[in-house]
Amino acid sequence: MTESVPVRCPACRREQSFTPPTYPCSCGAPLTLPVLRDGIPQEFGHRTWEDAWVVATCAMCGLRGHWPQPEFGCACGALVRVPVAPAPAPADRATDRPADRPPAAPRPAFRPVTIRTARDAVTAAAQYLTWLGFREVRRPEGQAASVDLCGPGLVARVDPTTRPTSLRDVECLWLTGLNESAAGVFFSLAGYARDARARADALHIPLFIMDLTGTPQPVNDPADSLTRVGPAER
Template identity: 50%
Template sequence: MTDSDVPVRCPACRREHAYAPPSYPCACGAPVVPPVARGATVTPVTDRTWADEWVIVRCRMCGRRDQWPQPELECDCGAVLRIPVRAVQAPSPAPSNPATPTTPAPPTPAAPPTAPAHTSPPLTTPTPRPAFQPVPVRTAQDAVTVAALYLRWLGYADIRGAVKRAPSGVRVAARGVIALIEPSVKPTSLRDVECVWLSAMAESVSCVCFSLAGYEEAARTRADALSVPLFVIDLTGTPQPVNSAADDLMSPG
């Protein structure tokens, strides 16, 4: 056991584990590690809700507070254990000094009108994204985590809402998008693509699909017609684009 490992005892079989918290990349580029609460009681996962799947962690480098996957450990007995994380304290408001009088600035005389300059606007280029940091896929939950992290990498903020079972797979909601993740060995079907597209249309948002086993040919054809981005998640935890809509979604800017 290293200094960063946390001792965890499974409440089901009483096995002892040395748990190393995962590291995720902050937007500033620094690694973010959920602050595991040493000595706290772990609980088996019996039912999954969105509130239990994510925790708020503050980056030590830039102070950014963001949502990251709730640390979990799979015991040899088959139990999945939820590892408690220390709560993040809200930042204190800046003190105010109402007793200090303020003097209004003297009015500035208006400048005489000038003719507009006929110059060309400066050329700008989209800011490139940092490289996506994959998370190895060992379980179905890992695939859902990768898809959520990838959505954030694409620029979809405020990933929240219920993780709920679709006709097949798992749906994750973010601001402006609904994502369907199929974490099984079954290819995503035509019905799956059409259902998530219809749901997105009803909520006036975009949609995107992630799959571990790929897509049926009819599903790919329909996704191309509806401009639904399709991605395949490999076992390294890196989503790969399958169609042109996915390529366009990955394009910076």
């Protein structure tokens, strides 16, 4: 089991436990990213494709490759990037070749939709869910729909307001998903209340936060998992 490390949020200064992510190397061995215990976490507001990767070396086969940069969403609403120990220099050009480029990504880079209205926020969430791998994402029919987006095995809410999403909103989505035998996913522009975040973690509901560029960012472990492996493999 991967050992957790203490990480202090640079925004609110609260210390919390962070479990470094583990990925399967092409040789079949698990590769746990070497998070720096004494490193300085950095808050960020927008992720770019170039800085979303770190170089790490598999201890089993020695392969150097690019892997997703470790990040987490703090309860205060900050998105925090966790530093990783630099990969050792390659012994020769043959071993360096895999580090020259990331491994083939399972999906292309997401193209965000600029958010100017509440409808734009729903559109951005729909495109992101499709990018993740959900099929036939659409707006439900009827004015009294309890969700903003749906699809086979999916229900999603999009909160475009300026107030943090409430506990009741999260629980209503969970109940809707339970009734529909579907996975619930939540998107919010203003973040989540502390009790809403805790309940979502307990119910394994992925939470995403969106800025006005229209790029969702995961703020809890279920959202990280969904972003990393997609809906079919969760």
